[in-house]
Amino acid sequence: MDDISLAAVALLCLAALAAGWIDAVVGGGGLLQLPALLVGFPQLPPAYLLGTNKAVSIVGTSAAAITYTRKAPVDVRTAVRIGLAALAGSVAGAFFAAGINSAVLRPLIMVILLGVLAFVLLRPAFGSTAPPPGPVTRRRVLAAIAVAGLGIGFYDGLIGPGTGTFLVIALVAILHMDLVTASATTKIVNVCTNFGALVMFAHQGTVLWRLAALMALFNLAGGTLGARMALKKGSGFVRGVLVVVVVGLVAKLAYDQWAA
Incomplete structure (x- = not known):
């Protein structure tokens, strides 16, 4: 943190504030926060930026999870089961994160986001209809554990940005939740994935703790x-x-890729 200007630190803190808000509403705050870290520390290996991003994100995600569970109809048991699978997936993903080349991060995230945007726009009623009555079947819960837990958890540990958005979409599609309930459930799962990945990054010594503490506020x-x-x-x-978030981030990543 000693070799970064005060203006850059201020911008990183503003990015963390906006990312926390976006993450709580719909997920994907890391797609704002991680690029900000890439700009602030272009010389650092990606693992340090990913680790610092996790240390910041877990604080805002935990606060959002507490706020949601107090007021939203969240099935905490199902959320925890998915979250434990996601924790295992995120630890595995973080283990492989040290080998990621920063040159592949932007185009990879952009392609994934374009898929998310197409899905949401082609499904106008997505997440706005009431879930069907009756308990969720065991098959759907197992599918959510596999896809939203292990699969997206692995992605969260490996790369991270957009995890909340992908979790919301997976929970709406698989468990037929409305968007608010899916967002609430996602926060609990996201706390688990952030924790699992952060433990691995901390073990590897790739977290800028002083900067993370400031941004976390x-x-x-x-x-x-x-x-x-x-x-x-x-x-x-x-x-x-x-x-709005997905469109804006696709445009930003496309511009960054073109400018590079």
């Missing part, structure tokens, strides 16, 4: 505010934020 404020707004405004608001 802003991420905490953003996460708390975002969760409250999502609960108050409902699924239509969450869907609108999802589309």
